[in-house]
Amino acid sequence: KQEVTQIPAALSVPEGENLVLNCSFTDSAIYNLQWFRQDPGKGLTSLLLIQSSQREQTSGRLNASLDKSSGRSTLYIAASQPGDSATYLCAALNAGGTSYGKLTFGQGTILTVHP
Amino acid sequence: DGGITQSPKYLFRKEGQNVTLSCEQNLNHDAMYWYRQDPGQGLRLIYYSQIVNDFQKGDIAEGYSVSREKKESFPLTVTSAQKNPTAFYLCASSNWQGMDNEQFFGPGTRLTVL
Numbered sequence: 001k002q003e004v005t006q007i008p009a010a011l012s013v014p015e016g017e018n019l020v021l022n023c024s025f026t027d028s029a030i031y032n033l034q035w036f037r038q039d040p041g042k043g044l045t046s047l048l049l050i051q052s053s054q055r056e057q058t059s060g061r062l063n064a065s066l067d068k069s070s071g072r073s074t075l076y077i078a079a080s081q082p083g084d085s086a087t088y089l090c091a092a093l094n095a096g097g098t099s100y101g102k103l104t105f106g107q108g109t110i111l112t113v114h115p
Numbered sequence: 116d117g118g119i120t121q122s123p124k125y126l127f128r129k130e131g132q133n134v135t136l137s138c139e140q141n142l143n144h145d146a147m148y149w150y151r152q153d154p155g156q157g158l159r160l161i162y163y164s165q166i167v168n169d170f171q172k173g174d175i176a177e178g179y180s181v182s183r184e185k186k187e188s189f190p191l192t193v194t195s196a197q198k199n200p201t202a203f204y205l206c207a208s209s210n211w212q213g214m215d216n217e218q219f220f221g222p223g224t225r226l227t228v229l
Binding site for chain 1: 119121155156160203211214215216217218225
């Protein structure tokens with residue numbers, strides 16, 4: 001059964017820092033990996049999707065990488081801003097087993113960027 | 116304006132009552148999903164539907180029921196059999212296309228049992 005782990009659970013940084021959020025998954029049979037942002041009391045906003053055949057995706061100050069063989073993905077946020085404060089979730093779309101076609105979520109990293 | 120809408124935003128239920136949460140999408144997506152989110156836990160899949168008039172149980176389907184009579188609508192009923200229904204409920208939709216299966220989420224409904 002797929003398991004997704006995010007490290008760290010929480011992160012507090014000063015404004016302007018570059019930072020890395022980590023996501024690991026146990027089963028490499030995935031179609032893609034998605035990164036989401038969730039503000040308190042809100043739904044999830046899709047940030048980046050990396051297909052299993054891709055190595056990375058970029059959107060503005062965000063860059064996500066995928067190493068399927070090692071079961072890892074990272075989300076890099078450049079020049080962090082207070083508005084980046086939120087919970088960041090990664091999710092793997094499973095391509096096999098009993099979880100076929102389903103997303104398995106990590107528990108998230110709570111990011112606080114202080115001025 | 117394309118997107119996913121959920122209603123109501125807040126819902127209060129008395130013990131023993133069934134309640135229905137609404138989810139509508141105008142993205143023309145084939146697949147729709149219901150998740151439950153509890154503090155300190157990741158999202159857990161309740162039910163999903165790949166096509167109209169068909170749906171499958173997710174990881175925590177007990178005490179819940181769904182229907183998919185229209186492509187754009189996927190309501191979730193929380194029955195009195197659900198022992199601990201207080202949670203944040205999220206609906207999502209996607210096109211069922213392998214590597215391009217990108218899920219988009221609604222704003223959520225917070226259910227509280229009184």
